[in-house]
Amino acid sequence: MRPRFKLIFLFIVLSCSLSSLTSCLSENALKIKADFPRYTNLKLDDFPAVVLTNFLVEQSPPGFDLNQELITYFLAELKQKYRGQLTQKNIVWPEEKKWDDPQFWHNLLGNDSQGLVLTGTASFKQELRKTLGSKDYREIDGPFRLGQPSLEERTVSTLTVRFFLVRPEDGQVLLKKEYKETRTAENFREPAGIAFFELVQLVKTKFFNLLFARELPEERYLLVRDSEQ
Amino acid sequence: MNTRRGFGVRVGVTLIIILVSFGCHQNPVKTHLQVGVWAAQNDLWEEAIFHWQKVLEIKPESAAAHNNLGVAYEKKGLWEEALKEYEQALKLAPKNTHIESNLKKLKEKMKSAPQTESKEKTSGKDS
Numbered sequence: 612m613r614p615r616f617k618l619i620f621l622f623i624v625l626s627c628s629l630s631s632l633t634s635c636l637s638e639n640a641l642k643i644k645a646d647f648p649r650y651t652n653l654k655l656d657d658f659p660a661v662v663l664t665n666f667l668v669e670q671s672p673p674g675f676d677l678n679q680e681l682i683t684y685f686l687a688e689l690k691q692k693y694r695g696q697l698t699q700k701n702i703v704w705p706e707e708k709k710w711d712d713p714q715f716w717h718n719l720l721g722n723d724s725q726g727l728v729l730t731g732t733a734s735f736k737q738e739l740r741k742t743l744g745s746k747d748y749r750e751i752d753g754p755f756r757l758g759q760p761s762l763e764e765r766t767v768s769t770l771t772v773r774f775f776l777v778r779p780e781d782g783q784v785l786l787k788k789e790y791k792e793t794r795t796a797e798n799f800r801e802p803a804g805i806a807f808f809e810l811v812q813l814v815k816t817k818f819f820n821l822l823f824a825r826e827l828p829e830e831r832y833l834l835v836r837d838s839e840q
Numbered sequence: 841m842n843t844r845r846g847f848g849v850r851v852g853v854t855l856i857i858i859l860v861s862f863g864c865h866q867n868p869v870k871t872h873l874q875v876g877v878w879a880a881q882n883d884l885w886e887e888a889i890f891h892w893q894k895v896l897e898i899k900p901e902s903a904a905a906h907n908n909l910g911v912a913y914e915k916k917g918l919w920e921e922a923l924k925e926y927e928q929a930l931k932l933a934p935k936n937t938h939i940e941s942n943l944k945k946l947k948e949k950m951k952s953a954p955q956t957e958s959k960e961k962t963s964g965k966d967s
Contacts, residue, residue, distance in 0.1 A: 639938075640938040641877060641881075643880060643881060643911075645880075645883070645915060647914055647915055647949075648914075648915075648916075648917040649949070654917070829945065831911045831914070831942050831945070832907070832911075832938035832939070832941060832942055833876075833877050833880055833907070833908050833911055834873070834903070834904030834907050834908060834936075834938060834939075835873060835874060835877055835904070836870055836873060836874075836904060837869075837873075837899075837902050837903055837904045837933075838903070838933060838936070
């Protein structure tokens with residue numbers, strides 16, 4: 612073979628190798644970062660109307676209307692987030708509760724409810740608990756117990772809310788979720804209202820994440836080609 | 841002499857063009873896959889789903905299309921459908937670590953998702 616033909620042949624072989632090499636070496640997969648629904652595929656916005664009912668109050672501090680506070684709070688918060696029609700309705704809770712029985716819900720909520728029914732039970736209690744204090748107390752008029760921690764009183768508030776999202780036509784419970792939040796306050800005379808609003812916000816954040824399917828950034832791999840291509 | 845040389849160069853260039861164009865030739869499967877990926881990167885997930893479904897029409901055994909559809913369904917919140925697609929993709933390409941990673945992440949998420957009945961407990965902090 613003459614030298615110039617050798618050169619041309621070499622040039623062709625190199626070009627072909629380079630071309631196939633670039634296609635072979637290109638990445639098979641691509642990592643993408645996108646916002647993926649995090650909690651559930653139940654989206655409240657998929658339903659045109661929601662009825663918020665009164666809550667069945669199991670326990671509440673004296674002088675604190677837990678049911679009314681919950682209704683007022685969740686009506687206001689739902690109005691901000693929910694795009695559909697939101698109404699409120701009072702129901703009369705029967706003596707016997709069969710949470711898992713669709714017939715119970717159907718009888719309770721009836722056929723006149725326009726849309727999904729958001730209801731539930733709630734309990735809010737405050738109690739004083741004694742604990743070893745962290746403050747360094749000093750007795751100035753005696754030699755005893757210098758620098759020792761003393762017992763201190765704390766107010767422990769607990770809010771428990773159990774939500775039911777029910778389809779009234781057939782009494783089917785689409786979602787059942789219970790939240791229990793506690794708060795310990797150094798102020799042993801902390802008003803029930805302050806503790807309640809701190810706790811109900813925690814409940815709301817978690818529950819709304821669930822109802823409105825909050826999205827968070829996550830990484831997934833997309834494949835650009837099949838391995839044998 | 842010069843004429844022969846020029847002829848040789850022309851033949852070489854022609855051959856290169858033919859071979860390179862064969863190398864760059866995109867089959868429809870590859871094209872749809874890549875357009876789908878581009879659409880997904882630009883947050884056009886419906887468009888991406890359309891292209892990956894097209895791939896499956898042409899080549900039902902495409903693990904890449906099944907995997908990518910899984911990602912798209914997951915993005916739409918259709919977890920059951922996403923799970924099926926990932927499993928199908930893994931069946932077609934059992935050693936693909938990227939598909940395994942996607943499937944693992946989805947399963948973890950499904951495990952931590954609330955079921956029909958669940959209970960959460962947390963403690964608030966001292967005021």
